[in-house]
Amino acid sequence: MAKKHFLYIVLIINFLSCRENDNTVENILIKGSDTEVNVALALAEHYMEKEPLVSIAVTGGGSGTGIAALLSGKTNIANASRPMNAEEYHLATSRSIHPKPIIFGLDALAIVTHASNPLDSLSLADLGRIFRGEITTWAELGGPEKPVSLYGRQSNSGTFLYFRDRVLAADYAASLKQMNGTAQIVEAIATDPAGIGYVGIGYLSEQERKLTTSIKVLKISSLSNSRAFSPLIYTNISSGKYPIIRPLYQYINGQPHGRLLDFLLFTIGEEGQGIVRKSGYYPISESQYAENLKLLDSEMAIK
Amino acid sequence: MKINVYLADRLASILFQVAGWLSVAILFGIFALLLFNGVKAFAHVQPSEFFLGTIWNPAAYDRPQYGIISLIFSTLLITSGAMLIAVPLGIGTAAYLAEMAPASVYRFLKPAIELFAGIPSVAVGFIGITVVAPAIARIFGLNNGLNALNGSLLLAIMALPTIITVSEDAIRAVPTTFREASFALGASPWVTLRRVTLPAALSGILAAVMLGFGRALGETMTVLMATGNALAFPNGFFDPVRTMTAAIAIELGETARDTTHYYALFAVGAVLFVISLVVNVLSERLARRFRYKNE
């Protein structure tokens, strides 16, 4: 009995001294966007493999939840699939918090229809008209005599808000069917010959092969008379030719140091961007990279 | 020893009394919380807009709208649709199980129905999107079946086990002497069931229907997934609907605390609470009336 107790004590002392000697074990908390949660987890896992003394915890909850946590000092990084809004910035200032947006990937929203839809491309303006409810039949676009059936995400989704602000700049048509997730939008459109909806490109590249028989990804043009581009081709995204791209943000508070800074540099670096690509999103452009470095303080970044 | 038994009795009685009062207190607490928060919404929303407005769009691009009528109408539309399907089917099945099913069929059917009650609502919703909705679209020649009818069908499926189980018990509780008296007068089994057994079981069947109604009224996940959730005011069973439960479940998660939207969702919750309360009280009254008549 006594021997056993002794063993425990030795173990505990060992453990304590370990902590004391190597006090570099650092915890990083990441919270926010559900869209980003998988890519953030992949990044964290790879980073922790390289740096065993760092522990990173990633949780979802939505962009708003992550930003709220950053503003109340409960997370190191807030993942967001939308920029912070004025109200949130206002709250930040009042709490002496200085949010910095680090863009670590690009998400293109693909516009999908039923495979039988004769349309191949749409202009951004027509897309807006469709989702605002101004165009109500496919015939108006040269398609079949069918009422347009709209699918979108539910109003708690960052994608719902992004698409609305970027493409509609007004309210969605009241007839929009608000689906409980990307998978369900695709499920619904696969059986609805008059359906149209938007889905994150990350979802499509995973499922692309399975879906090509039942749904179709439209090419989108920025102007009604300009060329339309497909979001399935990377160069269309990186060159900015495909018009519905949104940055994926990591918000931090003020100047990061140490492991936090190191992790952020890892996410925008070559290896991190490879992981972003594998997760189904697109890497950031060179100018975005340079902008990130400026925000992270270039002096510190040179390492 | 005697004193100990007495004490244990007293203790148990006190314990259960406390538990009973506690549940009442919790119920009132929930309602108070809903009401307390819900009322705050009226600081920015006119009660007339809330109670008479037909558009619910708090996440609007410029001006949020908080009309609850379409939510209430949607909820009642699919719930009553579900009851139209589930009540006759449920009572019929219950009568079959209680009165006619051979033991071999019963042994198989009864656990199958009980198992039905255990299907998670997410799974039912998924079936709704992938199987029922396309079937509705094909049968009625629509582009898609994400509409009130889909919700009603799914809710009917979910309410059925409750209605069947409780009705079956009610039918079994009808004294055999009533049936015998009817048979002795030359009534067929069908006539006996319809004219004697079912009327005698009415108070229990009514309770079953109300339980099923409550189940359908409060169901969230299935309708949230399978009814389209459009904001437009539905014109019938072929239009998508957004129910009160779905609105709360979808929106509360990402709504900032202490905003008008946040409080308005509590107000919706309070209205839903009142509706279920009214339904319950009415059914209790009704059941009591029939019970009185029967006994």
Next chain:
Amino acid sequence: MRNKVEVKNLNLYFGEKHALKNISLGIPEHSVVALIGPSGCGKSTLLRSMNRMHDLNSTVRIRGEILLDGHNILHGNTNPVKLRRRIGMVFQKPNPFPKSIYENVAYGLEINGVTEKDKIREMVEQSIRGSSLWDEVKDDLHKPALDLSGGQQQRLCVARAIAVEPEVILMDEPCSALDPISTAKIEALILRLKERFTIVIVTHNMQQAQRVADYTAFMYLGEVIEAGRTADIFGQPKQDLTRNYVSGHFG
């Protein structure tokens, strides 16, 4: 007098249990026949075979014949629903439906195809008068039958049974749940009804059998030990077993 009902070599089993053993018995038309015997002797079982109430129990097997006007009612061709319109029944415990007094009596008429409201009203009144209940309930016809006293309920059950004008009425200890005054009323009723119907009554009460029955059958352990005129069964029984029973030595 001819036999309205004739039981021939009847054997009945509840699963493995041999409940009725080779029973033969005649029920003369327009008479009252009492079945007496100790509990469990099979008298109720025999009674319930006569309108095929055992059909509801799948464990019951029956061999032999029960003839109603010469036709075997146990034959597969006999429709039990139609049969029961000819052979009515009054049960041990009063069992009016949870409906109004009027509806209780009208029920049998309605399910048997009487649709004219006036006719139903007339027949309901006749039947309730026929069961000596009219004066007590004529102002309360639409009140719940379950509000009546036990004796009134039982007379209502008689009214319900006679409303459909059966030929035979089976009574399964109709007075066992009633007080003496109500019992006396039912007995008087039985004596009046035999003008119109043939009545078989199961009873525990030997005085009752003597008061109402023209014929009596004594049953014991599933067998008819002795049957004959009531006066003979009680006055000069041929079997020791019968003598012991009717003189109150057992039972």
